Amino acid sequence: MELNRQPPPTRRFSTGERENAIDRTVPVLPPALEFDEHNYFDHNAPPEYLDGMTKQVQKFLDFHKHNRVVLVTSGGTTVPLENQTVRFIDNFSAGTRGATSAEYFLEQGYAVLFLHRQFSLLPYSRHYSHSTHCFLDYMDERDGSVVVDPKYQEEMLSVLRKYQAARTKNLLLLLPFTTINQYLHTLRAISVIMQPLESRALFYLAAAVSDFFIPPSRIPEHKIQSKGGGNKLVMDLDPVPKFLNRLVEKWAPSAMIISFKLETDPTILIFKAEQALERYSHQLVIGNLLQTRKTEVVFVGPGQNHDWLRLSDEQQADGIEIECMIIPAVVKLHSQWINRR
Structure with missing residues (x-):
């Protein structure tokens, strides 16, 4: 494993004509104020299941009141285009970073709230899912019973034991969401409940969150008809x-908060990460490029x-996951955060 402060080598990616691309150097939207918070949450109803989830x-x-x-x-949020949703806009994310990171946090002794896209x-x-x-x-059949194929038994037994240990010790709680509205309401509610943990609370925000949505006042009730707009669909998103x-x-003022910045252009990755850190005043941004996100982060x-954290060629060949470097480094920073509070 390699940890250094050198930028990655210059790469060329085939991503289309640069002059036709959106200017990614334009500053992002300003941080939300208290008015924006009330305006959003007062006009976008919470999911029906929120009360039950917050009790969980x-x-x-x-x-875990004395634990970290x-x-x-983890995963992407959707933006429904109809109230009775048939069509929606989705965010690119299978939840690999979040699911993998959660396992390594559990190995470090953390209790994990896993807020994930359903x-x-x-x-x-x-x-064993989302794979080739x-x-x-x-599976295999032996004497009329279903068993694990012998060539997978050792690996699967190791994974099973880790999963069972997490369940037995009550270290993992799975909390699903689908839409951007469900995600935001749930994030705010959980954050407030976590306040008593103070600095022992850590937020690892690896979900791919939608940048735009359709307010309830403008979303159609029923399925949009394919020929209703002259064979065109024009959307007005906020x-x-x-x-x-x-x-x-406000929501978790004593917690350590980590966000992610995903880009495709290596020339602006650091700039965008620094911009987010300065704008939102949290503790760490983990930057990664779409093309190399599984082998290096900054x-x-x-x-x-x-x-910069990078896997060597040998580690990549051995199937080592970059999260086995990310999480211990995050835990070290979290320990420093706790000790300073």
Whole structure:
């Protein structure tokens, strides 16, 4: 494993004509203010299941009130185009980073709240879902019973034991969402419940959150008809308020908060990460490029502190996951955060 402060080598990617691309150097929207928070949450109803979910979270946190707890967000949010949703806009994310990171947090002794897109990858089961193999490929028949194919038994037993240990010790709580509205309401509610943990609370915001949505006042009730607009679909979307600063300042003011910045252009990755860190005043941005996100990331902290974490060619060949470097480094920073509070 390699940890250094050197930028990655210059790469060329085939991403279309640059002159036709959106200017990614334009500043992002300003942080949401208290007015924006009230305006959004007063006019976008919470999901029906929120009360029941918050009770689950409260019970989980009561059990872990003296432990470190991390909220890992994972997967992409959807933006429904109809109230009775048939069509929606989705965000690119299978939840790989979040699901993998959750496992390594559990290995570090954290209790994990896993706020994930429904049907995205989950800790432990990710090893056997969303893969090139059908799940049944891992099965075999012996004497009229279903068993694990012998060539997969050792690996699957190891994963099973880790999963069972997490369940037995009540270290993992799975919390699903689908839409951007469900995600935001749930994030705010969980954040407030986590406040008593103070600095022992960690937010690892790996979800791919939609930048735009359709307010309830403009969303159609029924399925949009394909020929209703002259064979064109023109959408008027509003920007999703940037609530990260509300999380930092109001919802969980004593917690350590980590966000992610995904880009495709290596020349602006550091700039965009520094911009987010300055704008929202949280503790760390983990930057990654779409093309190399599984093999290298950069930690962008206060004071232009840039630490690159990279897998070597040998580690990549051995199937080592970059999260086995990311999470211990995050835990070290979290320990420093706790000690300074």
